[in-house]
Amino acid sequence: MRFSYYPGCTLKTTAAVLENSALKAARALGIELLEQEEWQCCGAVFPLTVDEIAPFLSSVRSLAAAKDTGEKLVTLCAACHHVLKRANHVMKTDKDVCNKANNYLQLPDQYRGGTEVIHYLELLRDELGFSALAQKVKKPLTGQKIAAFYGCLLLRPPAVMQFDNAENPSIMEDFLRTLGATAVDYPYRTECCGVYLSVQNEEIVAGMVEKIINSALRHGAEAIVDACPLCHYNLLELQQKTTHGKLTLPVYYFTELLEEALGLEDRAEEKMAI
Amino acid sequence: MRRIGVFICWCGTNIANTVNIEGVTEAAGKMPSVIYADNYKYMCSEIGQSMIKEAIIKEKLDRVVVAACSPRMHELTFFKTAAAAGLNPYLVEIANIREHCSWVHKDKQEATGKAIALIRTAVAKAARNKELWATQIPVECRALVIGGGIGGIQAALDIADAGFEVDLVERTPSIGGRMAQLDKTFPTLDCSACILTPKMVEVASHHNITLYTFSEVEKVDGFVGNFEATIRKKARSIDLEKCTGCGICWEKCPSRVKSEFDEALVMRKAVYVPFPQAVPNVPVIDRASCRRFTREKCGICRKACPAGAVNYDQEDEVLQKKYGAIVVATGFDILDLDDFGEFSYGKHPDVLTSLEFERLVNSSGPTGGRLLRPSDQSPPKNVVFIQCVGSRDKSRGKPYCSKICCMYSAKHAILLREKYPEAQAYVFYIDIRTAGKDFEEFHRRAVEEYGALYLKGSVGKVFPDGDKLLVKGVDSLSGHAVEIEADMVVLAAAIKAKSDAPQLARLLGISTDTHSFFTEAHPKLRPVEAHTAGIFLAGACQGPKDIPETVSQASGAAAKAIILLSKDNLLSNPCVSEVNESLCTGCLSCIKVCPYGAVAEKTIEEKIHGKALKRRVAEVNEALCQGCGSCTVSCRPGAVNLKGFTNEQIMAEVDAICL
Numbered sequence: 001m002r003f004s005y006y007p008g009c010t011l012k013t014t015a016a017v018l019e020n021s022a023l024k025a026a027r028a029l030g031i032e033l034l035e036q037e038e039w040q041c042c043g044a045v046f047p048l049t050v051d052e053i054a055p056f057l058s059s060v061r062s063l064a065a066a067k068d069t070g071e072k073l074v075t076l077c078a079a080c081h082h083v084l085k086r087a088n089h090v091m092k093t094d095k096d097v098c099n100k101a102n103n104y105l106q107l108p109d110q111y112r113g114g115t116e117v118i119h120y121l122e123l124l125r126d127e128l129g130f131s132a133l134a135q136k137v138k139k140p141l142t143g144q145k146i147a148a149f150y151g152c153l154l155l156r157p158p159a160v161m162q163f164d165n166a167e168n169p170s171i172m173e174d175f176l177r178t179l180g181a182t183a184v185d186y187p188y189r190t191e192c193c194g195v196y197l198s199v200q201n202e203e204i205v206a207g208m209v210e211k212i213i214n215s216a217l218r219h220g221a222e223a224i225v226d227a228c229p230l231c232h233y234n235l236l237e238l239q240q241k242t243t244h245g246k247l248t249l250p251v252y253y254f255t256e257l258l259e260e261a262l263g264l265e266d267r268a269e270e271k272m273a274i
Numbered sequence: 275m276r277r278i279g280v281f282i283c284w285c286g287t288n289i290a291n292t293v294n295i296e297g298v299t300e301a302a303g304k305m306p307s308v309i310y311a312d313n314y315k316y317m318c319s320e321i322g323q324s325m326i327k328e329a330i331i332k333e334k335l336d337r338v339v340v341a342a343c344s345p346r347m348h349e350l351t352f353f354k355t356a357a358a359a360g361l362n363p364y365l366v367e368i369a370n371i372r373e374h375c376s377w378v379h380k381d382k383q384e385a386t387g388k389a390i391a392l393i394r395t396a397v398a399k400a401a402r403n404k405e406l407w408a409t410q411i412p413v414e415c416r417a418l419v420i421g422g423g424i425g426g427i428q429a430a431l432d433i434a435d436a437g438f439e440v441d442l443v444e445r446t447p448s449i450g451g452r453m454a455q456l457d458k459t460f461p462t463l464d465c466s467a468c469i470l471t472p473k474m475v476e477v478a479s480h481h482n483i484t485l486y487t488f489s490e491v492e493k494v495d496g497f498v499g500n501f502e503a504t505i506r507k508k509a510r511s512i513d514l515e516k517c518t519g520c521g522i523c524w525e526k527c528p529s530r531v532k533s534e535f536d537e538a539l540v541m542r543k544a545v546y547v548p549f550p551q552a553v554p555n556v557p558v559i560d561r562a563s564c565r566r567f568t569r570e571k572c573g574i575c576r577k578a579c580p581a582g583a584v585n586y587d588q589e590d591e592v593l594q595k596k597y598g599a600i601v602v603a604t605g606f607d608i609l610d611l612d613d614f615g616e617f618s619y620g621k622h623p624d625v626l627t628s629l630e631f632e633r634l635v636n637s638s639g640p641t642g643g644r645l646l647r648p649s650d651q652s653p654p655k656n657v658v659f660i661q662c663v664g665s666r667d668k669s670r671g672k673p674y675c676s677k678i679c680c681m682y683s684a685k686h687a688i689l690l691r692e693k694y695p696e697a698q699a700y701v702f703y704i705d706i707r708t709a710g711k712d713f714e715e716f717h718r719r720a721v722e723e724y725g726a727l728y729l730k731g732s733v734g735k736v737f738p739d740g741d742k743l744l745v746k747g748v749d750s751l752s753g754h755a756v757e758i759e760a761d762m763v764v765l766a767a768a769i770k771a772k773s774d775a776p777q778l779a780r781l782l783g784i785s786t787d788t789h790s791f792f793t794e795a796h797p798k799l800r801p802v803e804a805h806t807a808g809i810f811l812a813g814a815c816q817g818p819k820d821i822p823e824t825v826s827q828a829s830g831a832a833a834k835a836i837i838l839l840s841k842d843n844l845l846s847n848p849c850v851s852e853v854n855e856s857l858c859t860g861c862l863s864c865i866k867v868c869p870y871g872a873v874a875e876k877t878i879e880e881k882i883h884g885k886a887l888k889r890r891v892a893e894v895n896e897a898l899c900q901g902c903g904s905c906t907v908s909c910r911p912g913a914v915n916l917k918g919f920t921n922e923q924i925m926a927e928v929d930a931i932c933l
Contacts, residue, residue, distance in 0.1 A: 167615025167735075187737025187744050215739070 001127060003118075004066040004073045005033035008042055008080035015077065015229035021255040021265070022076050022120055028262050029128060029136060033074055036065055042083040053100045059087035060101050064111035072116045074123055076255075078228035082153040082161070085117045089160045119154060119163065121171055121227060121254070130178040138263035140180025146257070147184040147221035147249075148172030149212065151193055151231040166190075172225065175254060179261040186219040188212040193231040198238060205234055206241040213239050213249050223250045225257060276307040276401050279335040280393060281326055283317035283342035285372055290315075292376040294386040298341070301390045305397050309333060318348050323355045330359035337400040341369040341393045364406035364848065364918055369396035391931055398930035402923045406848035411897060413499040413844055414598040417835050418443065420491055420778075423451020424821060425603035425813030425828040427473050432832030433601075434482035438839045441595060442477060443486045443505055446534075448552035449474055451605055452814075455535060455629065457636040457643075459821055460685045461716035467551055467638070474553040488558050492592075494782050495871065497898065498808030499598045499844045507591040511559035512545070516583035519547070519555035523575035523584065531563040537630045539648065540640040545575050545584075550638055559584075599808050599835035602792060603828060604778060606814035609664040609671055609768040617660065617765055622738040623648040625763045628659075628682060635689050645693050647762055650741065654697060654761035657690055658745045659683045660733050661703040664768035672768045672789060677818040679766035680707045684717045686764060687726035699726040700758055702733050702747050710820070729756060736763050769818040783869075784809055791817045802830040810834050849918035850899035851906060853892050857913035860890035864905035864914055872898035873905055 011019035026033050040058040047055035063084065066073035075081035091098045092113030102110050118126070124133055150169055158166035169190065173183035191212055194205030212235065216224050226232050236251045259265040280302040284290035295313050303311035310333045314322045317340060329335055338361065340352045345368040353363035371389040379385040415438055419430045422444030430442045442449065453459075454474075456466035477483055486507055493504040512523075529544035536542070544564040547557045565572035566586055576584040608629055611619045619625045624647045626634070637643030647654050661679055664671025680703070687699035699720075706728070708714040720726045733747035745758040771790035772778075779786045784804040785793045792811050795803040802810050810831035813824040838844075851864075855878060865873045876893040879886055892914070894905075905914045912921055 165615055168618070168621060187735075187739045190735075219740075 001030065002032040002034065002071060003123070003127075004069055004071045005035050006039055006042070006062055006066075006073055006075050006080060006084065007035060008039075008075070008077040010077055010079070010229040015232065015253075018076060018229065018232075018253040018255055021253065021259040024264055025255055025258045025262055028264055029133070031123070031128065034069075034071070036062055036073075039065075042080040043087070044079065044083065046083045046086045053097055053104065056087050056090065056097065056101055057105060059084050060091060060105060060111060061107075063088050063091070063113075063115045063117070064105075064107050064109070067111060067115045068109070072118050072127075074118055074120060076120045078119075078151060078153040079230060081117065081119045086160055088113050088115060088117050119227075121154075121175065122163065124175065124258075125171055130174055134178045137179055137261045139261055141176075141257060141261055142180045144181045145184050145220050145222045146176050146181045147186055147216035147219070147224045148176060148189055148254075149193070149216075149224050149226045149231060149235065150190045151226060151228045152190075152195075153228055153230075155190065172227070172254065176225070176257070179257055181257070184216060184219050184221040186215045186221065188215040193228075193234040194238070195230060195234075198234050202238060202241060206238045209234055209238040210242045217249055221249060223252055225252045225254045227254050276337050277310075277333065277335050278305075278308045278337040278339060278397055278400055279310040279326070279329050279333060280305070280308055280312075280339045280341065280397065281317055281322075281329075282311070282313035282371075282393075283322070283340070284313065284315045285317075285343060285376075286315065289342075289372050289376040289389075292379055292382055292385045293371060293389045294382060297386050298371075298389050298393065302339075302341075302393050302397070305394055307337075307401050308397060310335060317342050318351050323351070326352070326355050327359040330356065330361050335361070336365065337403060338366045339369055339393060339396045339400050340366065341371045341389065341396070343372040344368075344370050344374075362405040362407075365400070365403045367396045367400035367403060369393045395927045395930040398926040399923045402920070402926055403918070406917055408845040408848045409896070410843040411499055411846050413839060413841055414501070414596045415439070415839050416441065416595070416597050417599045417601060417839060418491070418501070418503055418595070418597040419601045419603060421451070421603035421605055421813070421815070422446075422449030422477075422485075422487065423603060423605045423813065423824075424453040424470065424473070425605070425815075425824045426451070426601070427470075427477050428825050428828035429601040429603060429810075429812050429832040429835070430477055430483055431473065431480065432829050433835055433839070434480045436832075436836045436840075437482070438836065439482050439484070441484045441486060441505075441597070443489050443491055445488070445490050446548065447488045447510070447546075447556075447558040448548050448554070449477060449485065449487060450549070450551070450553065453821060454549060454551070455537075455636070456632050457639075458685060458689060460681045461710070461712040463685070463688070471551045474551070478553045485554070486593075487554060491778075491781070494600070496596075497870070497900065498806075499838065499841075500897070501597045501600055501808065503595055503597060503600075505593045505595065507593065509561075509588040509590050510556070511561070511564075511584065511586055511588050512557055513583040513585055513588075514554065514556055516581045517556040517579075518581050518583075519557075520580065521547075522578045522580065524557055526574045526578045528572065528574065529563050529565050531560065536633050536640050537627070539630055539633055556583075559586075599810065599838045600782065601810045601812055601828075601831045601835055602778070602782065602784070602804070602815055603812040603824075603831075604772055604775065604815040606769045606818065607772050609770050611663065611765065611767055613670045614663060614765075616734060617663065617736045617763065618738055618743070619765060622736075622743060624654075624743060624761065625736060625765065627765050627767045628679065628686065629767075631686055631762075631764045632682075635686070635693065645690065652761075653694055654690075655694070656698050656700065656758060656760045657686075657762045657764060658733070658736075658743075658758055658760040659686060659699060659701045659764045659766065661701065661766045662732075662768075663765040665766070666704060667768075672770060674789065674818070675707060676766070676769040677707070678769070678820045681710070681713055681716065681820065683764075683766055684708075684720035684726070687720045688724045691724040691726075699724070700745075700760075701726055701728045702731060703728060704730070704732070710822070731756070736760075769814065772815065775815065782806065782809055791815065802827055802834055808838060846897065847901055849901040849916060850896045851894045851901070851903070851914050851916050853894055854913045854915065855891045857911045858891040858909075859911050859913070860892070861910060862890075862892055863908045863910070864892050867904040867908045869902065869904065870898050870900050872896075872900070 155166040176183040194208045198205040369392045489507045496502045524543040527543035530541040532538040533542035535548040561567040633639040665676040731748040731750040737744040743760045775790045812828035812831040
């Protein structure tokens with residue numbers, strides 16, 4: 001299995017753990033992820049202006065490059081996935097924007113939304129298949145009670161993202177069960193993490209994170225997993241704000257658990273380090 | 275040489291402001307065959323009509339053109355005017371210079387030119403109008419009422435009381451409809467069953483009403499005064515005459531399925547009466563879930579029945595009956611909440627629709643009227659009511675207001691407090707709409723006497739949190755996000771048209787709106803009539819309605835049906851198709867396109883050069899023809915003509931505009 005792979009800036013810096021574990025796991029699963037050459041910023045936030053095409057252009061370049069190789073484009077960062085998928089949707093459905101973008105970019109071939117953008121989780125679910133993944137699990141996470149945290153970027157807007165049921169998603173719980181863990185159901189799993197408000201007003205975000213963490217704890221979670229660098233930052237850093245530096249609930253990227261279940265890394269050591 | 279008179283109406287300022295009336299009158303006076311042209315401020319008024327009558331007599335007019343509003347509005351008025359002056363009404367032509375001209379244009383000069391062109395067209399057609407005579411059609415003095423809810427019941431009773439025979443057809447095993455499911459009714463809190471059951475019994479015992487329950491209308495042919503309906507009486511598998519309603523059969527029946535009447539909150543048996551006060555109080559066997567029919571085993575009910583009423587071999591019965599009028603009262607459904615995942619409906623048993631809540635407070639419901647949570651059968655303390663779930667929601671639901679939810683939620687809040695004085699009702703709402711007699715007072719009682727807390731805002735999420743439901747919403751008046759730990763959440767799901775309403779509409783030849791509600795002939799002035807003559811509408815099949823409104827509309831529909839049935843004869847529309855047999859080639863394309871089955875083939879004999887020849891031609895049944903004109907355009911040799919709108923007349927109109 002071979003795919004084009006778009007990493008994005010965060011994975012090369014603060015969220016390097018996410019990328020490293022994901023790539024390692026992919027190799028072990030026999031999935032080839034070819035990092036795009038000269039990829040550029042996705043745009044970071046999906047532009048909601050209707051008359052401005054400049055913010056789309058860098059995304060369109062990556063999408064067009066993937067189309068040239070004829071491969072599906074795999075993303076890992078939830079924010080990059082969100083922006084690329086939505087930009088692609090615009091290219092597919094809005095003829096006017098599509099024409100303007102093509103005119104501006106002057107690509108060797110016209111790009112009209114032909115690339116399929118899939119997230120790493122979708123790759124596991126739809127391309128590899130959770131049942132095939134279960135076969136490869138060497139060290140099942142039996143007995144571990146883990147809460148999944150979805151955030152918003154992968155799920156919404158549901159009509160465009162087509163990721164999972166936006167109100168009652170199950171992909172991360174299915175993933176956790178595939179690894180042998182017990183998925184904890186708790187009310188706040190699709191709530192807002194606070195997003196960029198943590199830059200402006202930490203207090204508000206700390207309150208939101210506290211509710212999420214406490215709810216997961218109340219339902220017996222021993223750890224929480226996410227798929228988004230921003231959720232990860234808020235859940236990890238701002239959890240410590242309210243608990244005065246103590247981490248009441250460890251926070252992992254979903255790929256870290258995948259790595260462990262595949263027998264590639266022992267998270268116990270890491271736990272000690274914290 | 276014709277003697278045509280043209281009468282131009284100002285319609286107050288409606289036409290006169292945009293059209294130069296004097297200029298138009300002058301131009302009309304110079305048109306070919308026009309010997310008289312005049313104008314008046316309101317041509318439809320008594321004085322205006324007198325002007326026309328006098329001119330017809332004095333000027334010996336033989337054709338009249340009235341340039342005014344749409345013929346839909348006043349064609350009949352001017353037909354009568356002409357008839358009063360001794361002129362055949364079909365010699366009158368209307369030029370619509372209001373809807374087709376003054377209302378849609380701004381430039382006075384251009385609008386005046388267009389008005390002149392429209393009048394020239396009407397004059398050209400009028401010159402070719404011929405006298406037409408309406409024929410008399412006898413009326414079948416029996417009415418068909420489709421749907422046995424409160425709307426259908428009321429309409430049937432009113433028509434029957436006026437002395438006409440009524441057949442009431444209901445799809446389910448009992449009449450009663452939605453109202454039978456309800457506990458109390460707003461704004462008086464009287465018990466729904468107590469006021470409905472006597473009416474149900476009256477229907478069953480009325481000497482003029484024949485009740486067909488567990489039956490469906492399959493086909494309707496014919497036209498006003500002479501409908502012919504095919505009714506399928508589905509096999510009940512129980513003999514209506516023999517059954518005493520003792521109930522042994524359903525006590526013994528081993529098959530259990532979800533009860534439709536109890537909104538699937540409890541199970542019923544495969545042989546069942548939907549509810550204790552059912553009319554007729556005779557069970558049916560639901561063959562889809564009965565072991566006798568699905569696995570060819572069992573037979574317990576037949577063995578148990580002391581009256582020998584169970585008959586597994588009973589077959590559907592198909593009836594053909596004639597009716598003069600039809601009342602449609604097929605009711606409504608509740609919006610499917612699959613798209614509203616944020617409320618966890620279907621995921622948690624204590625998240626209910628309002629109709630389910632209604633069953634839970636109803637003494638004949640699954641909990642015997644003790645309002646208990648479906649999850650653990652405990653009494654709820656905090657109940658959150660969420661309004662407008664799918665109503666006023668363009669993106670996921672319906673753009674319209676479901677109209678009854680504000681009131682029934684206030685009722686539910688009151689009923690909750692009456693059952694449990696310690697309980698607290700919270701109501702999330704967008705707006706409170708209580709326009710109705712004593713409605714606002716009722717809502718205020720819920721707030722002031724029963725302490726319901728109303729929160730203006732919407733709910734973003736209902737989380738199942740342990741044995742509670744965490745409701746996250748916003749109180750937009752204080753601007754705060756609100757979290758409520760609820761024991762029960764009740765969703766006011768939007769009212770929608772029956773999912774098979776479009777099929778019924780096609781079967782009856784009536785129209786539906788974008789939401790599949792049946793359309794009335796005029797939203798203000800003909801609210802109980804369908805577009806098709808002889809068919810009347812009652813209740814929520816025409817749009818969301820509460821009980822008082824449904825009953826009023828049903829009585830209105832009944833009155834209209836009675837007016838129709840009390841006539842011995844109806845005047846037919848003489849504008850029907852006719853076949854010129856000498857031109858007809860017998861291709862019969864007209865039969866294929868006729869939506870009313872009004873064209874048939876016949877063989878004629880003609881003598882050509884002394885020889886008798888037999889030839890196939892088309893023939894129009896004037897009683898069935900509705901004058902749509904489809905056949906005229908499908909006819910290749912131009913042998914079919916629509917009287918009053920002949921090819922010659924239409925071409926004259928086209929020439930008058932183009933040449």
